[in-house]
Amino acid sequence: MPDTTSSAPLRIALAGLGTVGAGVIRLLDANADLVTARAGRPLEVVAVSARDRNRDRGVDLSGFAWEGDMTQMASRGDVDVVVELVGGADGPALTLARDTIAAGKGLVTANKAMIAHHGLALAESAEAQGTALKFEAAVAGGIPIVKGLREGAAANSIEHIYGILNGTANYILSTMESSGADFATTLKDAQELGYAEADPTFDIEGIDAAHKLAILAAISFGARVDFEAVACEGISRVRAADIAQADALGYVIRLIGMADISTDSSGAPVLLQQVKPCLVPKGHPLAHVTGPTNAVVAEGNYSGRLLFQGAGAGEGPTASAVVADLIDIARGEAGAPFSVPAAALQAMAPAESGARIGQTYLRFTVSDRPGVLAEITAAMRDADVSIESLIQQGRANDGGEVLVAMVTHDGPESCVTYALQLLADSDSLTAPPLVMKILED
Amino acid sequence: MPDTTSSAPLRIALAGLGTVGAGVIRLLDANADLVTARAGRPLEVVAVSARDRNRDRGVDLSGFAWEGDMTQMASRGDVDVVVELVGGADGPALTLARDTIAAGKGLVTANKAMIAHHGLALAESAEAQGTALKFEAAVAGGIPIVKGLREGAAANSIEHIYGILNGTANYILSTMESSGADFATTLKDAQELGYAEADPTFDIEGIDAAHKLAILAAISFGARVDFEAVACEGISRVRAADIAQADALGYVIRLIGMADISTDSSGAPVLLQQVKPCLVPKGHPLAHVTGPTNAVVAEGNYSGRLLFQGAGAGEGPTASAVVADLIDIARGEAGAPFSVPAAALQAMAPAESGARIGQTYLRFTVSDRPGVLAEITAAMRDADVSIESLIQQGRANDGGEVLVAMVTHDGPESCVTYALQLLADSDSLTAPPLVMKILED
Numbered sequence: 001m002p003d004t005t006s007s008a009p010l011r012i013a014l015a016g017l018g019t020v021g022a023g024v025i026r027l028l029d030a031n032a033d034l035v036t037a038r039a040g041r042p043l044e045v046v047a048v049s050a051r052d053r054n055r056d057r058g059v060d061l062s063g064f065a066w067e068g069d070m071t072q073m074a075s076r077g078d079v080d081v082v083v084e085l086v087g088g089a090d091g092p093a094l095t096l097a098r099d100t101i102a103a104g105k106g107l108v109t110a111n112k113a114m115i116a117h118h119g120l121a122l123a124e125s126a127e128a129q130g131t132a133l134k135f136e137a138a139v140a141g142g143i144p145i146v147k148g149l150r151e152g153a154a155a156n157s158i159e160h161i162y163g164i165l166n167g168t169a170n171y172i173l174s175t176m177e178s179s180g181a182d183f184a185t186t187l188k189d190a191q192e193l194g195y196a197e198a199d200p201t202f203d204i205e206g207i208d209a210a211h212k213l214a215i216l217a218a219i220s221f222g223a224r225v226d227f228e229a230v231a232c233e234g235i236s237r238v239r240a241a242d243i244a245q246a247d248a249l250g251y252v253i254r255l256i257g258m259a260d261i262s263t264d265s266s267g268a269p270v271l272l273q274q275v276k277p278c279l280v281p282k283g284h285p286l287a288h289v290t291g292p293t294n295a296v297v298a299e300g301n302y303s304g305r306l307l308f309q310g311a312g313a314g315e316g317p318t319a320s321a322v323v324a325d326l327i328d329i330a331r332g333e334a335g336a337p338f339s340v341p342a343a344a345l346q347a348m349a350p351a352e353s354g355a356r357i358g359q360t361y362l363r364f365t366v367s368d369r370p371g372v373l374a375e376i377t378a379a380m381r382d383a384d385v386s387i388e389s390l391i392q393q394g395r396a397n398d399g400g401e402v403l404v405a406m407v408t409h410d411g412p413e414s415c416v417t418y419a420l421q422l423l424a425d426s427d428s429l430t431a432p433p434l435v436m437k438i439l440e441d
Numbered sequence: 442m443p444d445t446t447s448s449a450p451l452r453i454a455l456a457g458l459g460t461v462g463a464g465v466i467r468l469l470d471a472n473a474d475l476v477t478a479r480a481g482r483p484l485e486v487v488a489v490s491a492r493d494r495n496r497d498r499g500v501d502l503s504g505f506a507w508e509g510d511m512t513q514m515a516s517r518g519d520v521d522v523v524v525e526l527v528g529g530a531d532g533p534a535l536t537l538a539r540d541t542i543a544a545g546k547g548l549v550t551a552n553k554a555m556i557a558h559h560g561l562a563l564a565e566s567a568e569a570q571g572t573a574l575k576f577e578a579a580v581a582g583g584i585p586i587v588k589g590l591r592e593g594a595a596a597n598s599i600e601h602i603y604g605i606l607n608g609t610a611n612y613i614l615s616t617m618e619s620s621g622a623d624f625a626t627t628l629k630d631a632q633e634l635g636y637a638e639a640d641p642t643f644d645i646e647g648i649d650a651a652h653k654l655a656i657l658a659a660i661s662f663g664a665r666v667d668f669e670a671v672a673c674e675g676i677s678r679v680r681a682a683d684i685a686q687a688d689a690l691g692y693v694i695r696l697i698g699m700a701d702i703s704t705d706s707s708g709a710p711v712l713l714q715q716v717k718p719c720l721v722p723k724g725h726p727l728a729h730v731t732g733p734t735n736a737v738v739a740e741g742n743y744s745g746r747l748l749f750q751g752a753g754a755g756e757g758p759t760a761s762a763v764v765a766d767l768i769d770i771a772r773g774e775a776g777a778p779f780s781v782p783a784a785a786l787q788a789m790a791p792a793e794s795g796a797r798i799g800q801t802y803l804r805f806t807v808s809d810r811p812g813v814l815a816e817i818t819a820a821m822r823d824a825d826v827s828i829e830s831l832i833q834q835g836r837a838n839d840g841g842e843v844l845v846a847m848v849t850h851d852g853p854e855s856c857v858t859y860a861l862q863l864l865a866d867s868d869s870l871t872a873p874p875l876v877m878k879i880l881e882d
Contacts, residue, residue, distance in 0.1 A: 027743050031598055037663065037781040038595050136593075142744040144593025151592065152577075152585025154479050155764030157472055222478065285750065288729045295748075302468050303583040303761035307736075309726065309748035320744035323596030331776050340478040 009044040010330040013073040014064075015096055016085030017050035020110055020137070022057045023319030024083065029059075035323065039330035043323070046078050074099035081106035081132070081329055083322060089113035101125045101133065106334065108325040110137035110318055112211040116227040119215065123342040132334035134325035139212045140165060140294040142317025143310040144324060149219045149298060150339045156300025158220040162258035162439075165212040165275070167292030167312035168203035169235050169255040171195045173243075173277070174290035177252060182240045195292055205234035206275035209257045213273055217259035218338050220298065222345055223271050225338075229350040231274040237434050238277050242363055245391050245405040251279035251361075251438065252287045262351055272351035279361045279407075279438040285309075286439070354414030359388070359438040362416070363405045364423075365431045372428040376404060383419035385411060401430050407438065450485040451771040454514040455505075456537055457526030458491035461551055461578070463498045464760030465524065470500075476764065480771035484764070487519050515540035522547035522573070522770055524763060530554035542566045542574065547775065549766040551578035551759055553652040557668040560656065564783040573775035575766035580653045581606060581735040583758025584751040585765060590660045590739060591780045597741025599661040603699035603880075606653045606716070608733030608753035609644035610676050610696040612636045614684075614718070615731035618693060623681045636733055646675035647716035650698045654714055658700035659779050661739065663786055664712050666779075670791040671698075672715040678875050679718050683804055686832050686846040692720035692802075693728045697880065703792055713792035720802045720848075720879040726750075727880070795855030800829070800879040803857070804846045805864075806872045813869040817845060824860035826852060842871050848879065 014021055028035065028043055036042045048061055049070035067073050071092060073082050082100040084107060086093040093114055100107045101122060109115065115122070115135045126133035136146045140163070149158070164170050168190065176186050187204065190196035202208045210230040218225040235255050246253050256278040264270045280287045285307050289295045294312030299305050311317035328334075338345060366372045373392065380387055386409040393403040408416065420433060455462055469476065469484055477483045489502055490511035508514050512533060514523050523541040525548060527534040534555055541548045542563060550556065556563070556576045567574035577587045581604070590599070605611050609631065617627050628645065631637035643649045651671040659666040676696050687694050697719040705711045721728045726748050730736045735753030740746050752758035769775075779786060807813045814833065821828055827850040834844040849857065861874060 023743070027596060031596060031742070034598055034663065034781075035596060037785055038591075038777075040776075040782075142741075143747065144589055147588065147593050148585055150479075151769060152588050152765055153761070154768045155468060155472060155476060155761045157475055222475065285729060288726060300583075300761060301472070302464070302757040302764075304752045304755075304758055306584065307748065307750035309750070311745045314745075316743040317745055320594070320596045320741060323743075324593060327595045328592060331774075333772075333774055335481070335772050336479075340475075341481075344478055 007041045009042040010039065010326065011044055011046045011078055011080045012326065013047040013067070013076060013079040013082045014045055014085065015049045015070040015073055015082060016087070017048060017057055018085065019315045020318045020322065021050070021085045022059050023315035024322050025059045027319045027323050035327065039327040041330050043326050043330060047073060047076060049073060071096045071099060074103045074105065079105060081108060081326060084109040084111060087111055089117045094118055097122055098125070101129055101131060104129050104131050106132035106329045108134045108322055108329070110135070110322060112138040112208070112215065116211040116214045116225060119337070120225050120342055120345065123337040127336060127341055130334070132329045133337040134328060135215070135337070136325050137318045137321035139215050140296055141310065141312040141314065142320045143294055143296065143308050143312070144321065145216065145296045145308050146219065148306070148308050149216065153298050153300050153303055153306060154339065156303050158298055158300055160258070160260055160299040161216050161220045161296070162256055163296035164254055164286055164289050164294050165209035165257045165312070166203050166206070166255060167294055168196045168200065169209070170289065171292045172204065173235060173238065173253055173255060176240060177243050180240055183236060183238060204236055206232045206255060209255060209275045213257035213259055213275055216296070217271060217273050218345060220259065221261045221271060222340050223348045224345045226271070226273070229271065229273055231276070231353065233276045235277050241393065241403050242405070242434065246279050246361065248391065249389060249407055250282055252282060253277055253436070254280050254286055254289070256280070256439065260351070262355070264349065269346060269348050270351035271348040272353060274353065277436050279436050281439065281441045283441055284439060354412060354417055356413045357410055358413065358440070359410055360408045360413065360416050361405065361436040361438055363403060363434040364429055365401045366404055366428050367430060368400055368402045373404065375426060375428055376423065379419045379422040382422060383415045385415045385419050448482045450483040451480065451767065452485055452487045452519055452521045453767065454488040454508070454517060454520040454523045455486055455526065456490045456511040456514055456523060457528070458489060458498055459526065460756045461759045461763065462491070462526045463500050464756035465763050466500045468760045468764050476768060480768040482771050484767050484771060488514060488517060490514060512537050512540060515544045515546065520546060522549060522767065525550040525552055528552055528554070530558045535559060538563055539566070542570055542572060545570050545572050547573035547770045549575045549763055549770070551576070551763060553579040553649065553656065557652040557655045557666060560778070561666050561783055561786065564778040568777060568782055571775070573770045574778040575769060576656070576778070577766050578759045578762035580656050581737055582751065582753040582755065583761045584735055584737065584749050585762065586657065586737045586749050587660065589747070589749050590657065594739050594741050594744055594747060595780065597744050599739055599741055601699070601701055601740040602657050602661045602737070603697055604737035605695055605727055605730050605735050606650035606698045607644050607647070607696060608735055609637045609641065610650070611730065612733045613645065614676060614679065614694055614696060617681060618684050621681055624677060624679060645677055647673045647696060650696060650716045654698035654700055654716055657737070658712060658714050659786060661700065662702045662712060663781050664789045665786045667712070667714070670712065670714055672717070672794065674717045676718050682834065682844050683846070683875065686804070687720050687802065689832065690830060690848055691723055692879065693723060694718055694877070695721050695727055695730070697721070701792070703796070705790065710787060710789050711792035712789040713794060715794065718877050720877050722880065722882045724882055725880060795853060795858055797854045798851055799854065799881070800851055801849045801854065801857045802846065802877040802879055803849070804844060804875040805870055806842045807845055807869050808871060809841055809843045814845065816867060816869055817864065820860045820863040823863060824856045826856045826860050
């Protein structure tokens with residue numbers, strides 16, 4: 001267990017020297033005096049490890065011991081805390097995390113996949129060992145949202161937690177909004193500008209956001225982390241026409257991760273977790289979040305709506321979050337990683353999404369022929385879905401398709417689902433409809 | 442010193458049973474289970490005190506000891522922490538705070554005036570006693586900005602801290618914006634709706650915001666709290682015409698508290714602290730903050746821009762912040778109230794505001810006669826102030842006045858000040874000009 005009372009340096013081993021690892025070293029050097037003053041003791045890197053020893057990272061590593069096998073860091077006698085910045089839900093990162101905690105050392109990680117999959121087991125071990133497990137950098141980059149929930153909003157029953165959890169997806173959607181360009185073009189530009197990776201799947205399909213959401217939901221609701229239960233849908237089906245129609249109706253489109261707690265018919269708590277593109281009213285704070293920014297809204301039963309916004313990724317912001325965790329540990333703060341002891345986190349069944357009452361945006365791509373609109377509106381009527389507004393594009397596009405977009409009045413999502421079932425076999429629809437929730441203002 | 446390791450209840454004495462005090466009691470009752478789980482032990486109110494024992498506050502006080510003289514709470518043997526919600530920079534609140542800390546008990550307060558004036562001395566005592574002094578609720582209501590700076594952004598050198606720190610002033614300005622009404626009418630409506638007090642001086646003249654700013658500046662920059670050095674200007678001189686002209690130029694008007702650190706010619710750190718109405722570009726996150734909401738921007742050298750937004754006052758949000766502090770104490774978190782030890786906070790001289798480079802909005806009220814515009818623009822030229830845009834109202838108002846509004850290019854504020862000196866004796870001006878900084882995007 002790290003010595004949390006002395007003014008002796010907190011001795012750090014750093015596994016992974018990519019962008020964030022190099023950023024941590026730079027930050028600890030540039031801000032050394034103030035970090036020492038705030039932590040009450042120096043933060044001192046003693047050992048580092050990475051795949052390639054010889055790569056130039058623009059930081060001087062000569063003062064640190066080099067560990068060829070990073071999993072050996074856990075057993076070094078000269079280390080109090082290991083910072084894991086290797087990534088990957090399993091493999092060496094997980095081995096290092098387990099061994100570090102088992103050795104009674106603190107662990108700081110930016111690894112959202114590992115925490116989403118194994119955070120619960122790691123937290124149980126850390127609590128049993130009385131050592132720290134911290135992952136501020138795993139959620140929303142530089143935004144201190146884990147601390148914001150664990151400490152800032154700790155007095156509240158959180159009623160809703162939702163936000164923009166992936167900067168790449170937000171960059172693409174907000175760029176489509178300002179440029180009018182389509183998804184494929186915007187993604188390609190984003191890749192060239194470095195806002196999207198060569199393989200963008202994790203970002204644009206919502207998986208990265210789902211990792212973060214599962215962590216936020218656990219802290220917010222005292223639930224066991226359940227990544228598998230996150231219903232996940234990406235942004236690749238959002239068209240320029242959807243953004244234009246949303247705009248005409250007073251909305252923007254954002255990829256929103258949201259978690260809500262409710263009770264099922266037997267009174268047991270059930271957890272809704274989903275990452276999906278949503279319509280956000282232009283007056284909502286999340287509508288103004290553009291570019292690669294992240295923002296999280298926590299609605300507490302006493303605090304009301306709290307908004308936390310900042311850079312969702314990048315060297316500086318992520319290093320800022322990692323070092324904030326190290327300062328916490330240096331100060332002796334080593335409480336339950338998920339705010340309540342891991343053993344007290346409740347297993348909650350996934351909620352039926354259909355029970356939600358709200359407005360929905362539906363966009364159909366249909367053949368340009370008579371009667372199609374009547375078919376769609378009849379299905380809505382038969383499913384008891386009330387339509388607030390409907391836009392039909394005047395002319396077919398190059399593929400002979402017409403877009404029909406509509407916004408429903410408040411109603412149960414299950415009715416919308418039923419309407420779509422009624423239309424499932426229709427040969428008027430040229431592609432599966434795009435269905436997006438509308439956030440309340 | 443409170444017992445911070447056991448699972449015994451944290452025993453609380455509550456001084457002041459106004460809106461916030463009653464809210465704390467309600468919150469601790471409604472959220473008892475989750476607060477206990479997160480704090481690791483029950484939070485238990487044992488004694489209360491207020492001026493009037495018989496007033497109906499809508500909460501059951503029968504389970505608590507009644508303390509007729511609240512300053513006696515400090516010496517009660519059955520109390521670990523005193524919550525001070527009485528208010529007033531001095532008087533009984535300060536006596537209670539001093540005695541509580543001297544007795545080795547923790548102190549939680551929502552009293553911004555007391556912390557702005559005496560926070561440094563109280564922090565020194567608390568650190569000497571090894572006990573907690575916490576004041577999350579003193580700044581920006583329910584927004585966890587003290588924790589956000591002390592913990593979330595702890596790794597950063599804060600480069601700028603600024604925000605909307607007074608809900609009443611923001612309600613008035615944003616209502617003037619949406620309604621087009623003038624200041625006096627809007628204030629009167631706000632008073633009738635309960636958004637402004639009968640004596641609104643502290644809110645509309647920026648004093649309340651200045652208290653909060655002085656606290657934020659100390660934490661952000663490691664400076665000794667220096668409320669007296671805050672340059673303070675309220676919103677009562679802002680006219681509907683200013684808001685309309687700002688709008689035409691792409692801005693909204695907000696009462697902004699801002700603090701910046703820089704160095705003087707000898708290299709010593711100097712601190713700029715001011716609360717003033719400012720023009721905020723419509724693309725800036727603070728431009729979207731309407732109604733009685735608060736929002737704080739902290740720009741760190743690694744985190745980049747962080748935004749914290751939420752309710753700035755009210756029973757629920759303030760109680761949320763008070764209880765978050767109590768949970769911190771129950772968890773054993775009793776670090777330096779201003780992030781670094783009080784003795785390490787630096788005395789910093791006030792910065793010369795004129796050194797700032799930026800854009801400025803100037804609004805003159807002038808007599809409706811020939812040559813006035815030439816006089817003003819000549820003064821600008823002679824002071825080396827470059828004008829980006831100028832709007833002159835077409836016709837004189839009822840008082841025979843014409844408004845001339847202009848926005849300068851980037852330049853030193855000292856030049857603007859010099860231009861105003863050149864015009865000080867002009868009999869063309871019917872009132873002192875209104876000068877507002879323009880925030881960068």
